[in-house]
Amino acid sequence: MGKHAKPSGKSAGTVPGSGVRVRPLPVRSSVRLRKPVDIWHKPALSAVVALAIPDLVLFGLGRLDLVLYTSAGAMCALYAHGLPYAARARTLMWVVLGMVASLGIALTAASLTTSAALLVVLASLMSAVHKMVCDATRIGPPANVILTFITASAFFVPQHLGEVPLHLALALGAGGLAWLVCMAPALIRPQGPERIAVARALETAAGLLRTEAGPGGGVGPAGGEPDGVVQARHAAAAAVNAAWHTLFLVPTRHPARAVARAGLERLLVRAESALGHDGWSAAGEAERLGSWAREVRSGRPLPRVTLSDEQAAELVGVAEEAREPRRPVPGRPHGVRAVLARLAPGSPLLPIGARVAVGCVLAGWASMAVGVGHPYWAVVTAASIYQANTTLSGQRALQRTLGNLLGLLLYTALLPLMHLGELAMIALALAFQLGAEACITRNYWLGSVCVTPMALLLTEFGQRVPAGTLVADRWIDTVVGAVVGLACCVLVTNRRAADRIDVALGRVEAAEAVAVRLLTTGATPAADGGREVGTDPEVGRTHETDAAPGAGRSRKPSRALEVVWARDRLVGCLVELREAVEVAGGEWWQRALPEERIARAEQQGHRALAGLVRQPPAPVPAPGPVPAPEPMPVG
The missing domain is CATH 1.20.58 (Methane Monooxygenase Hydroxylase; Chain G, domain 1)
Structure with a gap:
């Protein structure tokens, strides 16, 4: 993280006299394995259970051709495992509804037109919507990938308009089952x-x-x-x-x-x-x-x-904050309006959405031009490589290509097992799903080794295709999607990434000034125009609420609550600044970053944060209001 914050006299890769920095697309460390995420088994087992039940039911009914629709709902079991159960219940409901709505659009379009070129355009636009909405809501892994995979596939499934309600009902039913599976652990470990x-x-x-x-913990160079x-x-x-x-997502109405x-x-x-x-x-x-x-x-x-004593005083402030009325959910958009605000004109998410739309359209059309019968694979490949910046997108393209190649080899090696019957195919698909979740947190390419044969198996359930044709089409689509998608990523630049750093720096400096004032003079960090101002809920755990009805001025917060607000605002702004620096630092064509200012802001911010953690302020009369920083778009 800290590499972008080093002060330096001249940025590497800066074009002389232009102030614009051209960053190469590195491939180093793209295949390095990391430690697995500590809860990888939770989404893995949930998805296996949610997929297995409808698959076995369809097998018993002899209708495995409907697996795509039940898989759409069952795959929702991969989401929201890091959230407390009350928040998880709401989030999963929205994921299931979003999946069913996307599937409905795809199936309706497939029933109304057979133009592959038009379907590619529609699938690409849906992919862009998925990317921007998932980034705006910060839904977390697997984010837009599953939604795009299912929806893009559905655009190219032969469909009759009268069958759409039944297929959506299957997806909704499987989504309800996924919701129950993901909520079941609350009965055993509710916390x-x-x-x-x-x-x-x-x-x-x-x-x-x-x-x-x-x-190595002394003084740096x-x-x-x-x-x-x-x-x-x-x-x-x-x-x-x-x-x-x-913790603030956990309801406390019950004493236990x-x-x-x-x-x-x-x-x-x-x-x-x-x-x-x-x-x-x-x-x-x-x-x-x-x-x-x-x-x-x-x-x-x-x-x-x-x-x-200082830590006990903070708990007093935390308790007061939890009792505040109208507290929005910290760190998450609060309602539809907050999500739409993140997608408003000027948002850094819009260039990312443009990349996805253009790249997916061109990748799908290129796949059609070379005669591949599954252009949606190229669309999904292009959509899956787009990350927060060009550098990460380039690494993901390499990982996707490598993982798909190895996955195709694995699929070919396991063909004899697949020929044993449909039950063997179901068992293999579930094993691949478990393996994908076990491996993908170590590195994306390793997870793709299992994702690729699982995707091919879903195709086989619907209609049998010669294995040689299936493997060749998949490989061509992977290469076409990765190359075309990455080319569009380079051409469609995100110049707003550096602007986001400027806004984040201003917020850090304002929060640091409030913290220093609170430490040195005991100034109240918030009170303006009948409103209590804390951290923007996008970046901290504090908030902004209206004063009590009829009050002529804002209610004066306690000293402990002032410390909590100031520290939370500073932590949130520092985290947001670091994220903005990492995003902008990975864009290949970007103006030189203000590295010295970034390093100074982070150093002074962490110093002030340490002071707030170590000691409480002395009580003094409250001064005049301190304006809150302007809200900034979050990528």
């Missing part, structure tokens, strides 16, 4: 998702302390912190911020839930204190945090945690 989020925060905080205490410490600090701040977001959340909040406050580490035993505290993380993950009773 599981929030425990995992807090455990991650404890683990990253322990990692930060070990990094600071290690041999330019007198600042070394890269390892910068990266560990950003990771800890992001994990703590994400854990607070998760309120008590359970309070215990997790104490642990999270202790993890947050690592951001303000100042001289105490880092090794001992890191060991304690790691031990607590293991206990939290195990499901055992929460450990007893001793808090300092």
Whole structure:
């Protein structure tokens, strides 16, 4: 993370005299394997169960030609496993409805026209919508890929208009089953998702302390912190911020839930204190945090945690914040209006959507030009490679191509098993689904090795195609989709990425100024025009609410709540700045980044954050209002 924040005299790859930086498309590290995500088995098993039940029912009825429609609903079981169950229930409902609506559009179009060129255009436009909406809602993995895969396939399935209601009913029924499967663990571990989020925060905080205490935790080359410490600090701040977001999604109307959340909040406050580490035993505290993380993950009773006076004061502020009326969901868009605001003119998501639409159309048409009978595979390939910037998109194109090639070899090797019968095909499809989820978090190309034969099996359920033709078409479509999609990614530049950094820098500097004022003079960070202003809910866990009816001025928040608001605003802005820098840093054609200003803002911001974590402000009379920063688009 910290590599883009290094001050330097001249950016590598800068065009002389232009101030524009041309970034190469690196392929290094594209195939390197990472540690698997800690909860990979949850979406994997959920999807297997949600797919297996309707598949076996259709097998018993002799109607495996309907597998595509039940798979559309069952695949929704891959989503929202990081959310607490109350939020998961709402999110999965929207995912299922979005999947069924997309499928309905595709099936209706397929029943009304047989023009492959027109269907490619419609599938590409739907792919662009999926990409922008998933990015705007930050739904998380697998994001738009599953929606686009199912919808693009449905555009090219022979269809009669009278059959569409039945097929949509099958998808909706399978989606309801997926909802039940994903909600079932709440009966066993109702606090599981929030425990995992807090455990991650404890683990990253322990990692930060070990990094600071290690041999490379001293002073960096330019007198600042070394890269390892910068990266560990950003990771800890992001994990703590994400854990607070998760906890505030947990309803506390029931006393038992309120008590359970309070215990997790104490642990999270202790993890947050690592951001303000100042001289105490880092090794001992890191060991304690790691031990607590293991206990939290195990499901055992929460450990007893001793808090300092400052940490106890923060819990008072947290409790006040939880009682505030009209609190929006932190870190997530609040309702349809917030999502639409992210897609408004000027949003950095719009160039990404344009890339997807243009790239998918050209990839599909190119596939048709070379005579491939499955142009939607090229559309899906092009849609799947588009990431936040050109660099990541180039890496994804390489990963997709490599994974599909190996997947086709695996499919060819397993052809004898597939010829054993339909039940064997179902078993293989479920095994590939499990393998895909097990491998894809380690690297996308490794997951694609299992995704490719699973996609081919779905095609086989509908109609039998000679294996040689199927493999050749898939390989050609993969190459065409990757090459054409990446070319459009390079041609359709996202010049708004650097503008987003400018806005993020202004927000960090404003939040840091409020924090410094609060530390030095005890100034109140929010009160303006009868409104209490905290962090924008897009980037922090605090909020903005109207004052009580009839009040002539805003209600004065308590001292503890002021500290919580100031710290949350600063953490959220720092995380947003780092994300904006990473996105802009990966664009191949972009003006030179203000690296010195970025490094200074992050250094001063983290210093102020450490001060807020270490000590509370002294109580003084509240001063005049401090305006909130202007809201910024989020990519």
